[in-house]
Amino acid sequence: MLLQALEAVTGTMPADLRYAVMSSHFGGQALSKLGQLQTPGIVYLSGRALLNFDPRWYNEIEAITRAEEHLLTKTRADLEPAAKNNQVTIAIDTTQQNRVVGCIVLWELERDRQGVLWYELGTFVVAPDHRYKARGPKAMPIGDALYRLLLHQHRNKNIIGTTTNIHAIHTGLRHGMQMVSYHDLPPDIHTATCICPFSKTGAEDNAHCTIKNLKCRVRVSYPTWVRMGQPTRLSFPS
Numbered sequence: 001m002l003l004q005a006l007e008a009v010t011g012t013m014p015a016d017l018r019y020a021v022m023s024s025h026f027g028g029q030a031l032s033k034l035g036q037l038q039t040p041g042i043v044y045l046s047g048r049a050l051l052n053f054d055p056r057w058y059n060e061i062e063a064i065t066r067a068e069e070h071l072l073t074k075t076r077a078d079l080e081p082a083a084k085n086n087q088v089t090i091a092i093d094t095t096q097q098n099r100v101v102g103c104i105v106l107w108e109l110e111r112d113r114q115g116v117l118w119y120e121l122g123t124f125v126v127a128p129d130h131r132y133k134a135r136g137p138k139a140m141p142i143g144d145a146l147y148r149l150l151l152h153q154h155r156n157k158n159i160i161g162t163t164t165n166i167h168a169i170h171t172g173l174r175h176g177m178q179m180v181s182y183h184d185l186p187p188d189i190h191t192a193t194c195i196c197p198f199s200k201t202g203a204e205d206n207a208h209c210t211i212k213n214l215k216c217r218v219r220v221s222y223p224t225w226v227r228m229g230q231p232t233r234l235s236f237p238s
Helices: 002-012 015-023 025-037 049-051 056-066 076-084 142-153 166-174 187-193 222-227
Strands: 043-044 088-093 097-112 116-124 158-163 177-180 217-220
Touching: 015 025, 025 142, 025 177, 043 056, 043 142, 049 076, 049 088, 056 088, 056 097, 056 116, 056 166, 076 088, 076 097, 088 142, 097 142, 097 187, 116 142, 116 187, 142 166, 158 166, 158 187, 158 222, 166 177, 166 217, 177 222, 217 222
Parallel strands: 116 158
Antiparallel strands: 043 088, 088 097, 097 116, 158 217, 177 217
């Protein structure tokens, strides 16, 4: 009941106070626990627990990402180094023989001119039958729980997320991600994250990408936004 009360209270706070509470040690820890309670039968693994888990999870994540049009396919060669650095969290359904049903990853991106390493939130996916608005008994807010766990665990890192997936954008914003212009990012970070091909950007030089800040949005975690000097937020996409 205490956790549900915290969620209800934060929902009535002014936006910036709500984000500050959500990203605090206590608030983030409590809301992460709430996410776990809201997804019965789902266990979230990261760090040593993930490395000790059945390595078939690499193949299962590869299959899930290969089927998603908004995601780059990720293989064991991609995932294993991130897992060893405690930057991968997966969701498994213990009622379905420990089937992997979700994933979220922090990918090392680039250092800014002050030498600070930035991370890109990506490979965020939930199996279709387990998504919150899916029809069926397995529909749960697993994506919300993954976001809460990752953002709480890595709140001291500079984190960005870029996507054309409107559902992923909305999920991030629910958990304190702040939508800003690509041009507010440090130049080296802006360049490092804009690597899409011409077929997607419509531009030979990604500095002139035709979908940037329109169809493709960049969000930063609330603590990152504060460290950036609180740049202007872009409007919520419809």
